[in-house]
Amino acid sequence: MTSVPLLTTTDGRPLKAALAAAGARARRRALFLVLPLLVFVIITFVVPIGQMLHQSVYNPYFSRNAPNVAAWFAAHPVGTEPDEAAYAALADDFRAMQAAKTAGEAATRVNYTLPETRSLITKTARAAGELAPPYKESFLAIDPKWADPAVWQAMRSSSTAYTADFYLIAADYERSADGSVQKVPEKQQIYLKLFAKTFFLSALITVICLLLAFPIAHLLATLPMARANLLMILVLLPFWTSLLVRTTSWIVLLQQKGVVNETFVALGLIGDGNRLNMIYNQTGTIIVMTHILLPFMVLPLYSVMRVIPPSYARAARSLGATSWTTFRRIYLPQTLPGIGAGALLVFILAVGYYITPALVGGADGQLISNLIQFHMAKSNWSQAAALAAMLLVGVLVLYWLYDRLVGIDNLKLG
Amino acid sequence: MALPTYADPLERAWHYAYLVICGLIFLFLIAPILVIIPLSFNAEPYFTFTEKMLTFDPAGWSLRWYHALVSVGMQAPDAGTGWWSDMWRNSTWVRAAKNSILVGFWATILATVLGTLAALGLSRPEMPWRRVIMAILISPMIVPIIIIATGMFFFYSDPCGIIGANCGKLTSTYTGLILAHATLGIPFVIITVTATLSGFDQSLIRAAHSLGANPRTTFFKVVMPLILPGIISGALFAFVTSFDEVVAVLFLAAPDQQTIPRQMWNGIREQISPAILAVATILVVISVLLLTTVELLRRRSDRLRGVTGR
Numbered sequence: 001m002t003s004v005p006l007l008t009t010t011d012g013r014p015l016k017a018a019l020a021a022a023g024a025r026a027r028r029r030a031l032f033l034v035l036p037l038l039v040f041v042i043i044t045f046v047v048p049i050g051q052m053l054h055q056s057v058y059n060p061y062f063s064r065n066a067p068n069v070a071a072w073f074a075a076h077p078v079g080t081e082p083d084e085a086a087y088a089a090l091a092d093d094f095r096a097m098q099a100a101k102t103a104g105e106a107a108t109r110v111n112y113t114l115p116e117t118r119s120l121i122t123k124t125a126r127a128a129g130e131l132a133p134p135y136k137e138s139f140l141a142i143d144p145k146w147a148d149p150a151v152w153q154a155m156r157s158s159s160t161a162y163t164a165d166f167y168l169i170a171a172d173y174e175r176s177a178d179g180s181v182q183k184v185p186e187k188q189q190i191y192l193k194l195f196a197k198t199f200f201l202s203a204l205i206t207v208i209c210l211l212l213a214f215p216i217a218h219l220l221a222t223l224p225m226a227r228a229n230l231l232m233i234l235v236l237l238p239f240w241t242s243l244l245v246r247t248t249s250w251i252v253l254l255q256q257k258g259v260v261n262e263t264f265v266a267l268g269l270i271g272d273g274n275r276l277n278m279i280y281n282q283t284g285t286i287i288v289m290t291h292i293l294l295p296f297m298v299l300p301l302y303s304v305m306r307v308i309p310p311s312y313a314r315a316a317r318s319l320g321a322t323s324w325t326t327f328r329r330i331y332l333p334q335t336l337p338g339i340g341a342g343a344l345l346v347f348i349l350a351v352g353y354y355i356t357p358a359l360v361g362g363a364d365g366q367l368i369s370n371l372i373q374f375h376m377a378k379s380n381w382s383q384a385a386a387l388a389a390m391l392l393v394g395v396l397v398l399y400w401l402y403d404r405l406v407g408i409d410n411l412k413l414g
Numbered sequence: 415m416a417l418p419t420y421a422d423p424l425e426r427a428w429h430y431a432y433l434v435i436c437g438l439i440f441l442f443l444i445a446p447i448l449v450i451i452p453l454s455f456n457a458e459p460y461f462t463f464t465e466k467m468l469t470f471d472p473a474g475w476s477l478r479w480y481h482a483l484v485s486v487g488m489q490a491p492d493a494g495t496g497w498w499s500d501m502w503r504n505s506t507w508v509r510a511a512k513n514s515i516l517v518g519f520w521a522t523i524l525a526t527v528l529g530t531l532a533a534l535g536l537s538r539p540e541m542p543w544r545r546v547i548m549a550i551l552i553s554p555m556i557v558p559i560i561i562i563a564t565g566m567f568f569f570y571s572d573p574c575g576i577i578g579a580n581c582g583k584l585t586s587t588y589t590g591l592i593l594a595h596a597t598l599g600i601p602f603v604i605i606t607v608t609a610t611l612s613g614f615d616q617s618l619i620r621a622a623h624s625l626g627a628n629p630r631t632t633f634f635k636v637v638m639p640l641i642l643p644g645i646i647s648g649a650l651f652a653f654v655t656s657f658d659e660v661v662a663v664l665f666l667a668a669p670d671q672q673t674i675p676r677q678m679w680n681g682i683r684e685q686i687s688p689a690i691l692a693v694a695t696i697l698v699v700i701s702v703l704l705l706t707t708v709e710l711l712r713r714r715s716d717r718l719r720g721v722t723g724r
Contacts, residue, residue, distance in 0.1 A: 023540065026538070026540040027540050027541070027542050029535075029538075030535045030536075030538040030540055030541040030542070031535065031541070031542060032535070033531050033532060033534050033535030033538075034531070034532045034535035034536060034541070034547060036528055036531060036532070037528040037529060037531065037532035037551065037600065038532070038547060038550070038551070040524075040528055040596075040597075040600075041550060041551055041554070041597060041600065042550075044566075044593050044594065044596070044597045045553070045554055045562065045565075045597050046550065047569060047576070048562070048565030048566045048568060048569035048570075049557070049561070049562070049565040050565075051565060051568045051569050051576065052561070052564055052565035052568055055568055212439050212442070215432060215435055215436050215439060216436050216439050216440060219432075219433075219436045229709075231440070233705065233709070234440050234443055234444045235443060236705055236709075237443075237444065237447060237701065237702065237705055238443050238444070238447060240654065240701040240702075240704055240705045240708075241447050241697070241698055241701045242657070242658045242675070242678075242694075242697045242701065243658055244658065244660065244675050244678045244679065244682070244694075245447070245450070245678075245694040245697050245698060245701075246446060246447065247682065248450065248678070248682060248686070248690055248691070248694050249446040249447060249449060249450040249694065250446055251682065251686060252449070252450060252453060252461045252686075252691065253445075253446055253449060255461065257460065257461065257462060258461055258462060259449060259453075259461070259462050259463065262462045262463075291442065291443070291446065294443060295443075314418075317418075317420070323421075323425055323428075348556055351558070352557070352558020352559070352560065352561065353558070354558065354559060354560045354661055355559075355660060355661065355679075359679075359682050359683065369558055369560040372560050372561070372564060373560060376564060376567070376665070381568070384564055385564065385568075388560065388561045388564050388565075391558060391561060392557065392558075392561050395556065395557060395558060395561075396557075399549070399553070399556050402556075403545070403549055408545075408548050408549055408552050409548065409608070411552065411605055
């Protein structure tokens with residue numbers, strides 16, 4: 001075996017090392033170009049999302065205002081009957097809250113876990129000056145509800161700054177008096193139902209978009225270039241038009257005295273008395289969101305259909321296939337990448353939609369985003385964050401799927 | 415699309431039915447946008463075509479909603495002298511437009527400069543962790559705006575809180591809005607510029623180097639002119655994103671920081687007035703202009719790169 005002489009560059013370094021160094025330099029240069037933006041996006045986007053996730057499990061408003069009773073909870077296991085020491089600790093906390101005027105925020109925190117406890121706490125804190133030993137009797141004199149173990153359980157779960165309570169609530173669960181987790185009564189289950197409705201409506205909108213986009217994408221793909229480009233403007237103009245403008249025009253078109261109803265009445269299709277309710281309800285949300293998301297379905301379908309060679313379909317026909325068989329067995333399978341890309345994109349965008357349902361959704365056309373906003377408006381930040389985190393997980397799974405199946409690089413705009 | 419000669423009558427019938435269906439879908443796409451334009455010239459406070467409008471009676475048409483639009487917030491809308499300066503300074507919608515343009519302009523600059531640099535890096539074959547970084551940079555477009563706005567609300571209320579410092583807050587400031595809108599515009603810049611760069615012939619750079627150009631000259635004389643159409647398209651996308659954004663503004667801006675979308679939002683939520691249609695018409699005209707610009711740029715870019723068709 002002869003030894004291979006080590007290849008070197010002109011300055012005597014081994015070629016392999018020189019190549020590796022050059023490669024590393026090129027990688028560093030490429031990374032260097034991306035770095036400013038990456039840092040920017042991490043600061044203005046990733047960190048805020050992280051902070052939101054933190055907020056969803058962090059709510060110190062009771063624990064930091066009631067350190068004594070929190071210490072008592074920490075020292076005694078779940079299910080311990082509150083003794084005189086517990087009441088005494090609580091009395092100390094209430095006096096401190098009364099002095100610092102923080103009873104409101106502490107009460108609000110407990111109220112999230114057990115509704116209708118807010119007034120109990122604020123009332124007792126206001127009367128903190130009258131609390132005297134024996135404390136238990138003193139508390140019960142202010143309100144007999146203090147004997148309720150559910151109240152103590154709610155305070156126990158509020159007594160740590162970090163809590164999963166808001167996720168429990170968002171999944172329609174509650175803590176019972178003995179600390180175990182149970183499903184809330186059927187009638188009060190709102191969150192999971194709204195998640196289900198959001199996913200169902202998004203799926204419905206995706207299907208409608210697909211049904212509407214398929215014919216026109218096919219037409220655009222088979223027309224000569226010049227005419228296809230002209231018709232493409234009809235798809236791209238809505239894409240470029242302000243969302244609020246499009247929503248406004250649908251309100252104008254679909255309302256009771258709007259263009260569509262007036263036309264139907266004038267044509268005699270419907271009577272003047274029973275005009276259709278097409279806006280400020282679920283129907284309105286579906287129609288307007290379909291219109292807004294349709295271009296996101298047409299564009300990926302079009303770019304896939306454009307490159308399908310027409311000769312396959314002709315070959316199938318010449319071999320005796322009917323036009324339906326040709327479409328079903330030859331053309332449709334070739335459009336699947338476009339269908340997948342478009343459907344995933346439309347579904348992802350629909351699941352998180354906020355503006356349109358808020359403006360035209362009325363009472364029954366609201367989606368999960370609107371509930372997040374509702375909690376934000378009421379300053380129930382942890383609850384809003386928990387719901388947002390759950391929605392975020394759903395969207396990220398879909399996004400990951402999109403990247404695996406379609407590839408982010410293939411995302412096209414017009 | 416021509417009908418093949420071997421088509422039987424049923425196929426012929428289906429073909430024409432198909433064309434009609436396509437026509438209806440195109441109508442569904444475009445009619446809502448076009449119908450508000452004539453309605454904004456309605457002389458009556460209705461959202462439908464009056465008889466006078468349909469018979470093209472001049473009395474049925476007017477500019478009253480445009481006048482009403484500009485007059486909101488003006489001190490003396492009927493005064494003859496000083497009308498223009500009054501409008502420029504006090505009209506609610508003009509002020510909202512100025513805010514929108516200010517925020518949009520800076521957000522676009524920020525998103526375009528950072529986005530173009532990043533796209534140049536991402537298009538290099540030796541870029542490490544390309545897929546993950548790309549996924550992070552595109553995610554502001556995918557993550558629902560309500561989640562982004564919620565996160566930004568927490569972060570901007572106390573931006574230095576996580577490092578234990580105190581540097582005031584970014585909510586209710588123009589800086590905060592600009593940063594938020596730039597973040598939302600970045601994915602569009604990345605997508606359009608990387609698309610332009612995907613057909614870019616890397617040997618042109620080597621040719622420039624071999625002819626003695628330094629990296630700076632190469633970038634400004636060779637690369638830049640070729641990818642400029644993509645950069646401008648991306649910038650326009652970023653601007654439109656900012657110009658149309660309302661949720662982040664609702665969450666982050668102070669009550670007096672009005673923008674056009676926010677004004678429209680309020681107008682639609684309260685009593686919707688035909689004056690909204692006047693704004694909508696103006697915005698439609700702007701989007702037609704933007705679309706035309708982007709289409710022309712795209713064609714120019716395809717021509718420059720030697721791509722025909724798409």
